[in-house]
Amino acid sequence: MVRGFPPEEFEARWERLRSAMTQARLDAVLVSTEANFQYICGFSSQTWVSPTRPRYLILPRNSDPVAIVPTSNAQGIFATTPVRDVRTWQAPNPSDDGISLVVGALREIALSYGAIGTELGPESRLGFPVGDFLRLVEATRPIEIIDASKLIMRLRMIKSPREIDKIRAVAHVASDCFERLPEMIKPRTTIRDVCRLLQAELIKSGADKAPYVVGEAGLGGYETVMMGPDDHILSSGDLIFIDTGAVYDSYFCDFDRHYGVNYVLGEASRAYDAVYRATEVGLAAAKPGRRVSEVWRAMTGSLTSAGVEATYVGRMGHGIGLNHTEPPSVNSTDNTMLEPGLVFTLEPNAQYELSNHAGQKKLMVHEENVVVTDSGIELLSNRAAPQITILSFSS
Amino acid sequence: MVRGFPPEEFEARWERLRSAMTQARLDAVLVSTEANFQYICGFSSQTWVSPTRPRYLILPRNSDPVAIVPTSNAQGIFATTPVRDVRTWQAPNPSDDGISLVVGALREIALSYGAIGTELGPESRLGFPVGDFLRLVEATRPIEIIDASKLIMRLRMIKSPREIDKIRAVAHVASDCFERLPEMIKPRTTIRDVCRLLQAELIKSGADKAPYVVGEAGLGGYETVMMGPDDHILSSGDLIFIDTGAVYDSYFCDFDRHYGVNYVLGEASRAYDAVYRATEVGLAAAKPGRRVSEVWRAMTGSLTSAGVEATYVGRMGHGIGLNHTEPPSVNSTDNTMLEPGLVFTLEPNAQYELSNHAGQKKLMVHEENVVVTDSGIELLSNRAAPQITILSFSS
Numbered sequence: 001m002v003r004g005f006p007p008e009e010f011e012a013r014w015e016r017l018r019s020a021m022t023q024a025r026l027d028a029v030l031v032s033t034e035a036n037f038q039y040i041c042g043f044s045s046q047t048w049v050s051p052t053r054p055r056y057l058i059l060p061r062n063s064d065p066v067a068i069v070p071t072s073n074a075q076g077i078f079a080t081t082p083v084r085d086v087r088t089w090q091a092p093n094p095s096d097d098g099i100s101l102v103v104g105a106l107r108e109i110a111l112s113y114g115a116i117g118t119e120l121g122p123e124s125r126l127g128f129p130v131g132d133f134l135r136l137v138e139a140t141r142p143i144e145i146i147d148a149s150k151l152i153m154r155l156r157m158i159k160s161p162r163e164i165d166k167i168r169a170v171a172h173v174a175s176d177c178f179e180r181l182p183e184m185i186k187p188r189t190t191i192r193d194v195c196r197l198l199q200a201e202l203i204k205s206g207a208d209k210a211p212y213v214v215g216e217a218g219l220g221g222y223e224t225v226m227m228g229p230d231d232h233i234l235s236s237g238d239l240i241f242i243d244t245g246a247v248y249d250s251y252f253c254d255f256d257r258h259y260g261v262n263y264v265l266g267e268a269s270r271a272y273d274a275v276y277r278a279t280e281v282g283l284a285a286a287k288p289g290r291r292v293s294e295v296w297r298a299m300t301g302s303l304t305s306a307g308v309e310a311t312y313v314g315r316m317g318h319g320i321g322l323n324h325t326e327p328p329s330v331n332s333t334d335n336t337m338l339e340p341g342l343v344f345t346l347e348p349n350a351q352y353e354l355s356n357h358a359g360q361k362k363l364m365v366h367e368e369n370v371v372v373t374d375s376g377i378e379l380l381s382n383r384a385a386p387q388i389t390i391l392s393f394s395s
Numbered sequence: 396m397v398r399g400f401p402p403e404e405f406e407a408r409w410e411r412l413r414s415a416m417t418q419a420r421l422d423a424v425l426v427s428t429e430a431n432f433q434y435i436c437g438f439s440s441q442t443w444v445s446p447t448r449p450r451y452l453i454l455p456r457n458s459d460p461v462a463i464v465p466t467s468n469a470q471g472i473f474a475t476t477p478v479r480d481v482r483t484w485q486a487p488n489p490s491d492d493g494i495s496l497v498v499g500a501l502r503e504i505a506l507s508y509g510a511i512g513t514e515l516g517p518e519s520r521l522g523f524p525v526g527d528f529l530r531l532v533e534a535t536r537p538i539e540i541i542d543a544s545k546l547i548m549r550l551r552m553i554k555s556p557r558e559i560d561k562i563r564a565v566a567h568v569a570s571d572c573f574e575r576l577p578e579m580i581k582p583r584t585t586i587r588d589v590c591r592l593l594q595a596e597l598i599k600s601g602a603d604k605a606p607y608v609v610g611e612a613g614l615g616g617y618e619t620v621m622m623g624p625d626d627h628i629l630s631s632g633d634l635i636f637i638d639t640g641a642v643y644d645s646y647f648c649d650f651d652r653h654y655g656v657n658y659v660l661g662e663a664s665r666a667y668d669a670v671y672r673a674t675e676v677g678l679a680a681a682k683p684g685r686r687v688s689e690v691w692r693a694m695t696g697s698l699t700s701a702g703v704e705a706t707y708v709g710r711m712g713h714g715i716g717l718n719h720t721e722p723p724s725v726n727s728t729d730n731t732m733l734e735p736g737l738v739f740t741l742e743p744n745a746q747y748e749l750s751n752h753a754g755q756k757k758l759m760v761h762e763e764n765v766v767v768t769d770s771g772i773e774l775l776s777n778r779a780a781p782q783i784t785i786l787s788f789s790s
Contacts, residue, residue, distance in 0.1 A: 003626075047621045049607045049640060050720040052518050052713065071707040075755075076622040090709045092724050094517035120526040122489035123447050131515040131542055133525060147526055199604075200595040209594075211606065212444045226442045227471040231398075245444055312466040314485045318447065325445040329487050360470075 001169055003249050004042055005162055010082050013040065013155070014059065020151050021061045025113040028060040029148045030106065032127030033119055035322035036152055041065065041081040044250050045073070053091040054128035056102050057083070060109045068101045099132040103139040116140070117148020123327060124149035153327050157319055158341040163251060164371050167320065167343055168380050170207055170248035171255070171369050175382035177201045178242070178257040185234070185259075187393035191217040192229040195242065202246050212245030212254070212324055220265040220354045221362030225256075225313070236262040239388070243367065245324040252324045254345055255367040255381045260388045268362070271352045272388050274306035275366035278348035279384075282316075286346070286370060286377045292328045292336045299330075299348045308350035311363060317347040320369060342372040343380070396564055398644050399437055400557055405477050408435065408550070409454060415546050416456045420508040423455040424543045425501065427522030428514055430717035431547055436460065436476040439645050440468070448486040449523035451497050452478070455504045463496045494527040498534040511535070512543020518722060519544035548722050552714055553736040558646060559766050562715065562738055563775050565602055565643035566650070566764050570777035572596045573637070573652040580629070580654075582788035586612040587624040590637065597641050607640030607649070607719055615660040615749045616757030620651075620708070631657040634783070638762065640719040647719045649740055650762040650776045655783045663757070666747045667783050669701035670761035673743035674779075677711075681741070681765060681772045687723045687731045694725075694743045703745035706758060712742040715764060737767040738775070 017040070021029065031037050034048040037057045047053070056068040067083045070091035077086050087101050106116060119126055124147075126133055137145050159167070177198055184197050195215040202210040215229035216222035217240045225243060234240070243256035258272060278299040285298035299316050317330030320343055328336035328344065336342075349365040369380040412435070416424065426432050429443040432452045442448070451463040462478045465486035472481050482496050501511060514521055519542075521528055532540050554562070572593060579592050590610040597605040610624035611617035612635045620638060629635070638651035653667060673694040680693035694711050712725030715738055723731035723739065731737075744760040764775040 045621050046607050046609050051520055051718060052720045052724075070709065072619075072709060073621060075619050079619075080622065090707065092518070092709060092726075097517060120529075121524055122492060122526075123487070124524050124526075125446050126521060126525050129514075129516055129519050129544075130521050130525060130528060131517075134515075149524075196598055200598040203591055203595040203598065209606070211604070212441050214441050224467075224470045224474075226440050226468060227475065312485065314465065314467060314487060323446060325447045329447075331487075 001165065004044070004080070007082055009160060009162060010042060016155050017059060017152070018061050020155060021117070024117065024148070024151050026061065026115050026117040026148060027111050027113050028058055028106070028109050028116045029152065030056060030058050030102070030116060030118040031152070032056050033125055034127070036119060037127070038250055039152070039156055039322060041067065041083050043077060043081050045076055047073070054097055056098060056128070058105055062110055066105045068098050068105060097128070097132065099128070099135055103136055106140050106143065111143065114142065115144040115146055117146055117151060119149045120147040121149035123153070156321055157327060157336070158339055159321060159343050159371070160341065163321065164341065164343065166249045166251040167253055167369070167371070170246050170251060171253035171380040172382070173206045173248065174202060174244055174246045174253050174255065177205055179382070182259060182389060182391050185391055188233055190229070190231045190233050191215045191240065192231055194234070194240065195229040198242060198244065202244065206248065207246040208248055210244055210246040212243070215240065215242045217241070221268050221352070221364065223360045223362060225363060225365050234261050237265060239264060239268045241365070250322055252320050253369050253381065254320050254324055255369050256365060257384060258388045260390045262390065262393055264388050264390070265354060267352050267354050268364070269388065271308060271350050271362070271364035272366070274303055274308045274350055275348045275364050276384070276386055277306065278302040279346050279366055279368055282346040282348065283370065283377060283379070286338060286372065288338050288340055288372055288374065290338050292330050292334045292338065293332055295346070296330045296332055299346070303348060303350055308352060311349045311351045313349045313365065315347070316349065317345040319344045338372045340372050340374050343369070345369050396560065399439070399475070402477055404555060404557060405437060411550050412454060412547070413456050415550060416512070419512065419543070419546050421456065421510050421512040421543060422506050422508050423453055423501070423504050423511045424547065425451060425453050425497070425511055425513040426547070427451050428520055429522070431514060432522070433645060434547070434551055434717060436462065436478050438472060438476050440471055442468070449492055451493060451523070453500055457505055461500045463493050463500060492523070492527065494523070494530055498531055501535050501538065506538065509537065510539040510541055512541055512546060514544045515542040516544035518548070551716055552722060552731070553734055554716060554738050554766070555736065558716065559736065559738065561644045561646040562648055562764070562766070565641050565646060566648035566775040567777070568601045568643065569597060569639055569641045569648050569650065572600055574777070577654060577784060577786050580786055583628055585624070585626045585628050586610045586635065587626055589629070589635065590624040593637060593639065597639065601643065602641040603643055605639055605641040607638070610635065610637045612636070616663050616747070616759065618755045618757060620758060620760050629656050632660060634659060634663045636760070645717055647715050648764050648776065649715050649719055650764050651760060652779060653783045655785045657785065657788055659783050659785070660749060662747050662749050663759070664783065666703060666745050666757070666759035667761070669698055669703045669745055670743045670759050671779070671781055672701065673697040674741050674761050674763055677741040677743065678765065678772060678774070681733060681767065683733050683735055683767055683769065685733050687725050687729045687733065688727055690741070691725045691727055694741070698743060698745055703747060706744045706746045708744045708760065711744065712740040714739045733767045735767050735769050738764070740764050
C-alpha cells in the first residue's frame, strides 16, 4: 500500500483548515504536536519519541505555511512535505529552542482578526515547553493566542478515503494476529509473554509499531484495562483480555479480544454475551445523521436489558486516527453527528461479580473499529467471535 | 530481573526531591508527564499513549503525595504505587478533566514559600491541556506557579543502581539483537524490513517496546538520521545505519550500528574510523569530576585531528533514562559534572563527501551508552566493532 499522501490531500486539508480559520476569525494556526504537525504537512518521523527538540508549523489563512524545526530536521521537511518556507536553529539550545523564530514568523503574518490559534483545548497537548509558550504570548502581544485544537480536531475526525485505507490496513493486520494468537500460546506462559508474542507478530505482519499492547489474565476475569501485562502464569479458568493500539503509516487501530484458558466461568460468559450483543446494537444504531450519544444510548439500553452493571470506564468508544484516542467520546453528552468518514470504536463495557469468589468486581470491555459510510458503517476490525475463544491446554 | 522498585527507592527519591524543594523555595511539585509521574511514584501504564485523560501527581514538601487520576486509573495507583491519597473523576469530561480537583489539592498545601513548581522548562512538556494550566494559574493565585522541571531532571540524571540495572538489561538486549541482525537479513530486503526484523527481535528478546527504530541505507552513506526507514532495497555498496531506542521496565537504551552490503566505500570507512576513534577518546575522557563539555571537547579534538567535518546534529550525546533523550547534552556549553550514576550516550558525528558521486553530504553518527562509575565509566552497550560489519550477499 502507498505510504504518505499525494499533494492534493494536503491542498484539501489546507483549504478546509483555512475556511475553518475564517469562520473562527483566526489569522493562522500554530501546531507543535506530532499528530497535528503531520496532519497539516505529512511530516512523519520517529524523533517525536524524544522531548528534547520541539518542532513548529504555522499555517496562515492567507499565506504559505512555515516550518520552524531543528537544523537536523530540515532535510526531512523538504524531502517529504509540501512546506517550502523552512526556518531552522541548531538544537538543543535551552536558552532559545526555536521560540524567537516562532515569534518572528507569527509577527510577519498579515492580520485580519488579530488572533492566532494553537493547541490549548481538551485532549490536546503542547509540543514545546510551557515556559516558552508564556514567552510567546508576551512577545506577540497584542495578538491573541487562543485555542484551535477543537477546530483542527473537527476536521481530523472525518477521515479521507486514503486515511481510512491506512486504518483499515492496520485493523486487518491486528485482526489476523488476534486470530492466529491461540496457535502461538503455549501452556504455562505468562500474560506478559502472550503480549510479547502478539506485539512481535503485529510488527512482523505489517504494523509499523504497536505502542499499546495491554493484557490482563485471571480466574474468571480482570479488574483493570490499563495496567497489564504482568507475570501472571496462565491457568485453567483464566479469562485473557488483550487490547492493542497498533499503527500503520502513523494511523492507529484500537480494539481488544478475549480468550479463555480451557474454560470460562459462567459469569464471564454472560458478561461477554452482554457486551457482544450491545456491540451488535451499536453497529445497527450507527448511521450517518445519528449522533454519537444515540449510539451510546442504544448500547446502554442493551446492557441494561441484559441486567449487567455499568462501569467507571467513562465512555463506550472514541475516535481513532493519528492518535490512539481522539474525539468524539461515545457517551451521553457528546452529540457529534455521525458523518461518512468518521472512524471510531464501539466499546461497550460492563462489570460483574463472581458468585463463588470474593474480591473486586470484574470488568468486561469489548471493542470494534468502524467507519461511517454513506449508508451505515463498515467494520474495520474483523468482528469478534460471539463466544470467547477457548485455548485448550492439557495440564 | 525484578520489575519496579521497592518502597525504599521512592522514599529516597522523595527525600531528595523535598530537600531540593526547600533549596528552591517550593512548597510542592506538580507533575503530569509519564516520566516524572513514574519517577515520583512508580506508576507504569501504557495508557500514556493516549492524550485523552490527564493524570496529576502532587508531592508537597511537608505532607503526603496526592494523585489525581481518572476513576479508571485508581486501582492501578493503589496496586502499584505508595501513594494513598488518590482523588478521581469520571474522565473524559472536557469541561473539567480533573483540573478543579488539582486546584483544590494545591490550595490545601501548607505554604512556606507561596510557590509550587511544575513542568515548564527546556526539554519538558505538560501532560495536560495548556488551557487548563492557564485556569489553574488563575485559580491558585496568589500562589506562584514556577518551573520545577530542571530541579526534577537534575535528580533524575543520576540513576540509582536499580535504574542502571534496567538500562543495562535493555542495552544488552539491543546489543545482542544488533549482533544477530546480519544472520537475519536476506539479499534484496528493504531497509524498512530490516528495521521490522530488528524491532520484532528486540521484543522477542526481552525489550518491552522499541519506540524508536530508525534505519537508513544508501550507496556510501546516509543523509539523515531522523526520517527512515523507507522502501530502499539493499544493494552492493550500501551503508546501513540503524538506531534504536528500546525500553525495559520503562527505561531506555539508545544507540546505533552500521553494516555494509558486500563492501563499504573508502570515504565511509574513513568516516567510521574517525567517529569510532572519537568514541574511544570520549570513553577515556569520561570520568567522575570531569564536565560533559570536556568530553565533548575531547571527541571534537579527535574528529578535528582526523580531518573530518562537523555536522549540524547539534551535540555528541545526551542523557538517557525514563526518556529516550534527556539532559545533559554533550556539547560545548553543557557543564554538567560527571557523577557516578549519570547515564548518557557518546555520539560523535561527522559528515563527508563521496568523491565519485555528486549530491548531498553524508552523515556518520556513532553511538554508545555508558554509566559513570566511581572510577571511570562502564559501557552499557557492547562496544561496536572497530570496522563496519559486512553483510556478504552474492548477487
